[in-house]
Amino acid sequence: MRKLFTLLALGAGIAGCYAQQALWGGSQIVSPEVNADNTVTFRFAAPGAQAVQVTGDFLPTQKVQTPFGEVDAPGTAELVRNADGLWEYTTAAALAPELYSYTFLVDGLRMPDPANVFQIRDVNSITNVFLIPGERADYYRVADVPHGTVSKVWYDSPTLGTKRRMTVYTPAGYEDSDRAYPVFYLLHGMGGDENAWSELGRAAQILDNMIARGEAEPMIVVMTNGNVDTEAAPGETSQGFVQPTTALPHTMEGTFETHFPDVVSYVDKHYRTIPDKAHRAIAGLSMGGFHSLMISKEYPDMFDYVGLYSAAILPRDGVESPVYQNLDEKLKVQFDKQPALYWIAIGNADFLYEANKAYRAKLDENHYPYVYFETPEGHIWKNWRIYLTEFAPQLFKKN
Amino acid sequence: MRKLFTLLALGAGIAGCYAQQALWGGSQIVSPEVNADNTVTFRFAAPGAQAVQVTGDFLPTQKVQTPFGEVDAPGTAELVRNADGLWEYTTAAALAPELYSYTFLVDGLRMPDPANVFQIRDVNSITNVFLIPGERADYYRVADVPHGTVSKVWYDSPTLGTKRRMTVYTPAGYEDSDRAYPVFYLLHGMGGDENAWSELGRAAQILDNMIARGEAEPMIVVMTNGNVDTEAAPGETSQGFVQPTTALPHTMEGTFETHFPDVVSYVDKHYRTIPDKAHRAIAGLSMGGFHSLMISKEYPDMFDYVGLYSAAILPRDGVESPVYQNLDEKLKVQFDKQPALYWIAIGNADFLYEANKAYRAKLDENHYPYVYFETPEGHIWKNWRIYLTEFAPQLFKKN
Numbered sequence: 001m002r003k004l005f006t007l008l009a010l011g012a013g014i015a016g017c018y019a020q021q022a023l024w025g026g027s028q029i030v031s032p033e034v035n036a037d038n039t040v041t042f043r044f045a046a047p048g049a050q051a052v053q054v055t056g057d058f059l060p061t062q063k064v065q066t067p068f069g070e071v072d073a074p075g076t077a078e079l080v081r082n083a084d085g086l087w088e089y090t091t092a093a094a095l096a097p098e099l100y101s102y103t104f105l106v107d108g109l110r111m112p113d114p115a116n117v118f119q120i121r122d123v124n125s126i127t128n129v130f131l132i133p134g135e136r137a138d139y140y141r142v143a144d145v146p147h148g149t150v151s152k153v154w155y156d157s158p159t160l161g162t163k164r165r166m167t168v169y170t171p172a173g174y175e176d177s178d179r180a181y182p183v184f185y186l187l188h189g190m191g192g193d194e195n196a197w198s199e200l201g202r203a204a205q206i207l208d209n210m211i212a213r214g215e216a217e218p219m220i221v222v223m224t225n226g227n228v229d230t231e232a233a234p235g236e237t238s239q240g241f242v243q244p245t246t247a248l249p250h251t252m253e254g255t256f257e258t259h260f261p262d263v264v265s266y267v268d269k270h271y272r273t274i275p276d277k278a279h280r281a282i283a284g285l286s287m288g289g290f291h292s293l294m295i296s297k298e299y300p301d302m303f304d305y306v307g308l309y310s311a312a313i314l315p316r317d318g319v320e321s322p323v324y325q326n327l328d329e330k331l332k333v334q335f336d337k338q339p340a341l342y343w344i345a346i347g348n349a350d351f352l353y354e355a356n357k358a359y360r361a362k363l364d365e366n367h368y369p370y371v372y373f374e375t376p377e378g379h380i381w382k383n384w385r386i387y388l389t390e391f392a393p394q395l396f397k398k399n
Numbered sequence: 400m401r402k403l404f405t406l407l408a409l410g411a412g413i414a415g416c417y418a419q420q421a422l423w424g425g426s427q428i429v430s431p432e433v434n435a436d437n438t439v440t441f442r443f444a445a446p447g448a449q450a451v452q453v454t455g456d457f458l459p460t461q462k463v464q465t466p467f468g469e470v471d472a473p474g475t476a477e478l479v480r481n482a483d484g485l486w487e488y489t490t491a492a493a494l495a496p497e498l499y500s501y502t503f504l505v506d507g508l509r510m511p512d513p514a515n516v517f518q519i520r521d522v523n524s525i526t527n528v529f530l531i532p533g534e535r536a537d538y539y540r541v542a543d544v545p546h547g548t549v550s551k552v553w554y555d556s557p558t559l560g561t562k563r564r565m566t567v568y569t570p571a572g573y574e575d576s577d578r579a580y581p582v583f584y585l586l587h588g589m590g591g592d593e594n595a596w597s598e599l600g601r602a603a604q605i606l607d608n609m610i611a612r613g614e615a616e617p618m619i620v621v622m623t624n625g626n627v628d629t630e631a632a633p634g635e636t637s638q639g640f641v642q643p644t645t646a647l648p649h650t651m652e653g654t655f656e657t658h659f660p661d662v663v664s665y666v667d668k669h670y671r672t673i674p675d676k677a678h679r680a681i682a683g684l685s686m687g688g689f690h691s692l693m694i695s696k697e698y699p700d701m702f703d704y705v706g707l708y709s710a711a712i713l714p715r716d717g718v719e720s721p722v723y724q725n726l727d728e729k730l731k732v733q734f735d736k737q738p739a740l741y742w743i744a745i746g747n748a749d750f751l752y753e754a755n756k757a758y759r760a761k762l763d764e765n766h767y768p769y770v771y772f773e774t775p776e777g778h779i780w781k782n783w784r785i786y787l788t789e790f791a792p793q794l795f796k797k798n
Contacts, residue, residue: 048506050447107447111510117520117633118640126516130640147562150613151550154571163546172553175669234516238543241517241529243429270574367407 029086031115032102032130038094040130042102044079044087044113049106052079052087056102056127057382058095072349072378076105098138098382099129099202120199122381123191124244138209139389140202145212146172150204152194152236155266156188159259165232166263167194169204169221170271173212180272182396183220185263185303186388187284187291190251190312191244193233197388200381206325206388216392219281222267226284228255252287252312252322257294264302278340281395283307285384286352290314294323296339297330304340305395309387310350310379313359330356335368342399345387349378428485429530430514431501437493441501443478443486443512446503451478455501455526456503456781457494471748471777475504477568496536497781498601500526501736519598521780522590523643538788539601544611545571549603551593551635554665558658564631565662566593566601568620569670570610572757579671581795582619584662584702585787586683586690589711590643591796592632593624594789599780600684605787615791618680621666625683625690627654651686651711653720656693663701677739680794682706684783685751689713695738696729703739704794708786709749709778712758734767739797741769744786748777 003213016099031043042054059075079087101120104111112119116128133141148171154163186203190195203221210216228251231237234244268275282303283290289311296306335342342363346356363370373390375383430442441453441479458474492539500519503510511518515527532540547570553562570580585602587595594662596602602620609615627650630636633643651670681702683691695705741762745755762769772789774782 028704046508048449048508106505106510109445109447109505109510110513111505111508112525114509114524115642116640117523117525117643119518119525121516124516125513126511126518133639141639142631142637147553149550149552151548153548153574154546165546175552232541236541238541240532240540241515243514244516308620387539 002193027348029115031113032128034130034132035090038132038134039091040095040132041090042079042104042113043082043115044104044106045085046087046106047085049087051105051107053077053105054079054089054101054102055105055110057380058091058098058100058102068149071351074102079104094131094267097132099131099137099140099385101129103127121244123194135391136386139206140385141209142205143209143212145208147208148172148204148211149174150198153268153270154232155263157259157262159262160228160255162231164225165194165236165237166225167198168222168271169198169207169222169223170265171207171218171393173218174220174272179218180274181218181220181265182279182281183222183267183271183273183393184281184283184305184392185222185224185260185292187224187226187282187288189284189286189288189310191231192288193227193244194223195233197221197223201388202385203388206385207392210389210392217396219392219396220267220271220273222263224260224263226256226258226288227251241311244311252290253319254294254323256291257298257323258321260291260295261299261302277301277304278398279304279396281305281307281341283309283343283387283391284311285387286379287312294386297334298323298326300330300334303341304398306339306341306367307343307387307391308345308356309384309391310346310352311344311356311357311359331363331368332366335366341394342368343373343391344370344385345373345375345390347379347383348375349376350383351379400761414663426493428514430512431527433529433531434489437531437533438490439494439531440487440489441478441503441512442481442514443503443505444484445486445505446484447759448486448579452476452504452505453478453488453501454504454509455499456779457490457497457499457501470750473501478503494531496531496533498528498530498536498539498784500528502526511537520594520643521535521599526757535779535785535788539784540608541604542608542611544607546607547571547610548573549597549604552669553631554662554669555660556661558661559627561630561652563624564593564635566597566622566623567666567670568597568606568622570606570619571717572617573619573671577671578617579620579673580617581680582621582663582666582672583679583791583794584621584623584672584691585678585706586623586625586681586687588683588685588709591687592626592629592643593622594632596620597623600787601784602787605784606791609788609791616795618795619666619670619672619790621662623662625655625687626650627658651689652695652718653722655690656697656722657720659690660698660701661695676703677797678703678795680704680706680740682708682742682786682790683710684708684786685778686711696726696733697722699729699733699736703797704742705738705740706742706786706790707744707755708783708790709745710743710758711750712754730762730767731765734762734765740793741767742772742790742793743769743781744772744774744789746774746776746778746782748775749782750778 033041053076055076061072064073079089082088113128289308433438452475454475463472478488481487490534512527688707
């Protein structure tokens with residue numbers, strides 16, 4: 001019996017981990033280890049390395065000079081060889097509850113932690129993740145609650161003449177009822193795609209947990225792909241495995257915005273939705289906040305709830321699209337119709353902070369009501385997960 | 400305008416790739432590069448490394464000694480420094496069309512290719528992938544054809560008393576018709592989970608392409624999780640980010656098999672299926688082949704199409720479950736009912752080859768009809784993708 005399991009395990013592992021076991025002597029390294037006191041230990045086997053560091057968002061940021069000025073980059077910490085000959089580092093203090101990402105630097109080279117298969121791609125790089133539970137981070141965990149369904153769905157866009165891929169979350173119970181649901185459209189930032197909110201943003205876990213606790217209405221969440229020059233996330237199109245970049249063309253030139261009614265039509269046709277303004281929300285981070293601003297004012301009868309998370313708020317004077325013309329007039333139309341919620345959130349260290357301040361001043365000048373939510377730190381997923389947990393409970397409370 | 404894009408791109412990348420760019424001087428490395436003649440070039444920046452190798456299934460296998468005898472492991476090739484100071488290796492010959500996996504070995508340490516974000520987890524290790532198009536590998540590509548929907552769905556198992564996660568593929572057009580579809584249940588091997596067939600197995604691409612070409616019937620494909628001690632793939636349960644292992648308990652002790660009618664009931668209730676034997680197929684690889692054998696004979700009126708891919712075929716005398724008792728009698732009942740297709744496939748280098756030969760001899764002895772398909776090589780995903788492309792077109796042709 002034991003031999004069968006061993007054989008099968010070996011068979012399963014030959015392609016992948018056998019070489020690894022051979023090279024590493026089969027050692028079972030635990031890394032990262034979240035200790036009882038919420039300090040975290042990282043371990044790494046690299047007998048020949050001269051220096052091993054860990055870098056991640058759990059460490060204090062460090063200032064880095066770039067052509068665009070000084071920016072905050074994740075800090076680093078040194079691993080040292082322990083008694084077993086492994087490189088090891090334990091955080092100096094307990095970490096606060098959060099979903100953290102990190103990677104190793106081995107003699108200066110970025111390298112994922114081979115003992116941790118949990119990785120998330122963020123644009124064109126991959127980092128390991130771990131989670132310290134508790135407080136708000138409990139929303140980011142998979143908890144023992146009813147789970148919604150997460151689907152990768154292709155929709156037709158008559159406006160663009162293409163098929164496009166999106167991620168659709170339907171709440172637990174959707175399949176077992178005839179109930180119609182409100183819909184929350186949730187948009188990613190530059191370099192992201194239809195996978196970003198469900199992977200880095202933990203949107204399914206957040207909604208599962210908030211709905212299970214009765215803190216958010218059961219809702220459908222639709223996560224689109226804002227890069228109209230591509231049909232889907234990297235590797236999911238007929239272009240093959242093309243390495244992603246941050247700079248995709250035509251992402252902020254009006255076409256995503258003008259195609260957006262195609263998304264809403266598809267969703268209203270294929271899901272049990274409540275197809276009216278009072279039961280639609282739109283929000284996005286960074287470029288997705290820009291898209292949310294533009295789409296919601298362009299179609300003022302479509303969304304009653306609007307969320308701008310660290311939004312890129314900028315004049316688009318150089319772009320021909322009519323979407324970016326007459327912003328002030330369109331905002332007046334939108335606000336005259338009194339949206340149920342216009343919500344603006346940003347970190348006080350965000351490089352878009354001043355642009356958001358200026359936008360708020362414009363709204364204030366016109367006495368357009370909005371709710372403002374400010375956090376520490378900058379343009380990071382930690383903040384966007386926070387904003388989602390703050391925004392979702394406010395949705396669809398009007399009726 | 401340019402500045403906005405640059406700023407946003409930088410913002411998007413700070414958490415992830417900024418440190419990388421800083422360390423690597425922002426060089427844009429292309430790796431792997433599939434050349435016009437289908438040779439492939441790998442490149443890697445590691446100024447301080449003493450030796451860099453690539454290991455992967457595109458290289459001739461090498462014999463490795465293990466406690467269980469000699470096994471085939473992926474071969475290695477040496478990268479050498481090119482004129483730009485990058486480590487580089489180009490395959491000696493054109494590679495045949497296939498989805499390949501590989502990783503680097505930097506001074507003996509396994510390390511993914513940082514220029515290639517396309518990675519797949521196989522049990523507890525992660526490898527990079529690339530695809531050489533053409534021939535059968537064209538089934539594995541995302542092509543410009545109508546795409547089905549891939550969903551992560553939680554179902555109730557009254558038998559196990561738990562909720563469990565599965566991957567469900569519904570074919571293109573499912574959402575736009577009232578048609579009912581046949582269902583193909585597709586099971587993973589030891590160490591795998593409900594993600595294995597859709598990721599390593601390219602099941603959605605294979606079905607999309609075969610259905611678009613008219614080579615396979617439009618069908619629903621249900622990919623379950625065969626590890627009854629877990630509810631879902633690693634990281635998708637309330638246990639958190641627990642490192643996967645190949646040796647999960649209770650995977651071959653009868654409980655997965657006895658719970659299987661719960662899956663079929665759920666699917667028949669929640670999808671537009673044709674809920675009869677003639678419109679159900681079951682197949683699996685390795686342990687999943689074992690499960691398919693056991694489930695199909697245990698419920699002889701459930702599946703008309705059975706596929707054993709490199710199946711673990713072994714007596715289970717030491718296990719108490721009634722599922723493993725009276726195999727011969729149950730096989731007689733199953734074959735007396737004349738299944739539409741009983742299909743056995745294996746590689747001639749598979750460590751389970753002899754066990755399959757013995758099982759075929761048993762079927763022959765009893766004049767139980769089956770179709771046999773043999774390939775070169777062993778217990779590898781390359782073969783399982785081949786078997787899926789051979790098996791799927793034979794399904795649901797009876798009526």
